[in-house]
Amino acid sequence: xxxxxxxxxxxxxxxxxxxxxxxxxxxxxxxxxxxxxxxxxxxxxxxxxxxxxxxxxxxxxxxxxxxxxxxxxxxxxxxxxxxxxxxxxxxxxxxxxxxxxxxxxxxxxxxxxxxxxxxxxxxxxxxxxxxxxxxxxxxxxxxxxxxxxxxxxxxxxxxxxxxxxxxxxxxxxxxxxxxxxxxxxxxxxxxxxxxxxxxxxxxxxxx
Amino acid sequence: xxxxxxxxxxxxxxxxxxxxxxxxxxxxxxxxxxxxxxxxxxxxxxxxxxxxxxxxxxxxxxxxxxxxxxxxxxxxxxxxxxxxxxxxxxxxxxxxxxxxxxxxxxxxxxxxxxxxxxxxxxxxxxxxxxxxxxxxxxxxxxxxxxxxxxxxxxxxxxxxxxxxxxxxxxxxxxxxxxxxxxxxxxxxxxxxxxxxxxxxxxxxxxxxxxxxxxxxxxxxxxxxxxxxxxxxxxxxxxxxxxxxxxxxxxxxxxxxxxxxxxxxxxxxxxxxxxxxxxxxxxxxxxxxxxxx
Numbered sequence: 010x011x012x013x014x015x016x017x018x019x020x021x022x023x024x025x026x027x028x029x030x031x032x033x034x035x036x037x038x039x040x041x042x043x044x045x046x047x048x049x050x051x052x053x054x055x056x057x058x059x060x061x062x063x064x065x066x067x068x069x070x071x072x073x074x075x076x077x078x079x080x081x082x083x084x085x086x087x088x089x090x091x092x093x094x095x096x097x098x099x100x101x102x103x104x105x106x107x108x109x110x111x112x113x114x115x116x117x118x119x120x121x122x123x124x125x126x127x128x129x130x131x132x133x134x135x136x137x138x139x140x141x142x143x144x145x146x147x148x149x150x151x152x153x154x155x156x157x158x159x160x161x162x163x164x165x166x167x168x169x170x171x172x173x174x175x176x177x178x179x180x181x182x183x184x185x186x187x188x189x190x191x192x193x194x195x196x197x198x199x200x201x202x203x204x205x206x207x208x209x210x211x212x213x214x215x216x
Numbered sequence: 217x218x219x220x221x222x223x224x225x226x227x228x229x230x231x232x233x234x235x236x237x238x239x240x241x242x243x244x245x246x247x248x249x250x251x252x253x254x255x256x257x258x259x260x261x262x263x264x265x266x267x268x269x270x271x272x273x274x275x276x277x278x279x280x281x282x283x284x285x286x287x288x289x290x291x292x293x294x295x296x297x298x299x300x301x302x303x304x305x306x307x308x309x310x311x312x313x314x315x316x317x318x319x320x321x322x323x324x325x326x327x328x329x330x331x332x333x334x335x336x337x338x339x340x341x342x343x344x345x346x347x348x349x350x351x352x353x354x355x356x357x358x359x360x361x362x363x364x365x366x367x368x369x370x371x372x373x374x375x376x377x378x379x380x381x382x383x384x385x386x387x388x389x390x391x392x393x394x395x396x397x398x399x400x401x402x403x404x405x406x407x408x409x410x411x412x413x414x415x416x417x418x419x420x421x422x423x424x425x426x427x428x429x430x431x432x433x434x435x436x437x438x439x440x441x442x443x444x445x446x447x448x449x450x451x452x453x454x455x456x457x458x459x460x461x462x463x464x465x466x467x468x469x470x471x472x473x474x475x476x477x478x479x480x481x482x483x484x485x486x487x488x489x490x491x492x493x494x495x496x497x498x499x500x501x502x503x504x505x506x507x508x
Contacts, residue, residue: 030417038365045362049355049370056354100316101376102324110317118282118314126482130235131228134489138497148494152487158428158451159480160249170252182435189436 016206023204063088150176218503224496231489238485242477248469249477256438257455260423260445261298263397265463269303272396273389277406278319279312284403284427290453290472291425292322292401294460296347300330301465305385306347307395309371311356311406316349316375323349333467344383351375357409364392364418397421397444407434411442425452450475 026044029037067081095106139145156162157173202208264274276295280288299306308323310316327341334340341347350371353359359370367390368380380386388394398420400407407424414420421444424434428449437443447456453472460466 042362042365042369045355045358046369048358049353049362052355052358100320102320107317107320111321114317115282115285119285122283126239127232127235130231130482130486130489133486134226134231134493137490137493139494140497148490152490155483155487159483160251160454160476161480163252174254177432177435178439181432182439185433186436189433 220499281314
């Protein structure tokens, strides 16, 4: 019963949600609207679980004095402080919460991402070698796209932007479409396996 | 050490210093290079141009985080300037939990910029009349689908806690029938859900402003017409800024122009180093020192 009930609910709801998607009748739309609201609430609860997990994970790290435990204090203090500031003084455009977000969180996030440019430049220089025909083709097309999309690419040769656009709209699009179709068929197969109870790993447990 | 070994093993610290200098340089030496507008950026601009003033709204989904702010924030500001200048109502929302802070910043900074230039009261931007920010919501796909029936059902209150029904703009905007286009500004695969679900079911028009690494994935949708326009990375943002300026909807270019110059410099530097590395590799291979 412990396994059959969730499987039955999954089968019934899976079929009902597929069928209702194609029926624009008011009853069908009203039903789906209720289900969507349930999903929104359920997803919000997932956030509560995530916060609980974060507190447990870092609390445990601090308690056991694991490696880099002082950073866990920063994480938890940051989370509590931002929540308290937001709940106490609000989240309006001129609030303290917004000021902290724009002047601390945003520059820190930007800095972390900007570091990638250094690693990418160094890695491209060391690893991007024309060792084979495929690697050479990749190298040449990357150069054309980069030059074509630069503002002064058109001054190096007037056809660079058009050639770069051609690479994006023909070879790139063909491969992207292939990947998209593959992913779509895979998703349909996986969804059917879950609805029909063939794929049961989502239930947890050993089998 | 031979010359070809030397150019193939340049110290990474030299690369880092050159990179830093080239990123900073365009901020001090202002260079405006005329650039060709990509068809997908022009398409989005033309679509916004085709919306009659004070008619259907433009819904902007702010789904980017501080990490991709340099690419997506100028897109947001240029698009908002375009909409506000043409009296097109804007409805903002987010499904990325990091996005609301940036969305509020974009909306308020454009509002203040327009208000500072307004000579008449009617030219200024009023929250609740010209735009509304709904805030963040969990359950992305479910929320997107449910908004097709009633936006107020998913967002009963806006970001600031006001009841949606109390806002004048929302009296005329009930669901996707009142939305001319949804523009998703994102650094992740958010637009695909809008195409798969609300567009398939309700026929809502979708456009996107994406980071340069994300954009190639959306070319197939652009060809089929499922995406009605696309701003691709910093270049797309700079192009949109240029279009907005050329049509008299803004007084100056935004930050994407400078960002584009920095990005171009880095691309040139990376290309130069890749060429150096390959020349070194080629000659080392000829001398039998490098593996094939």
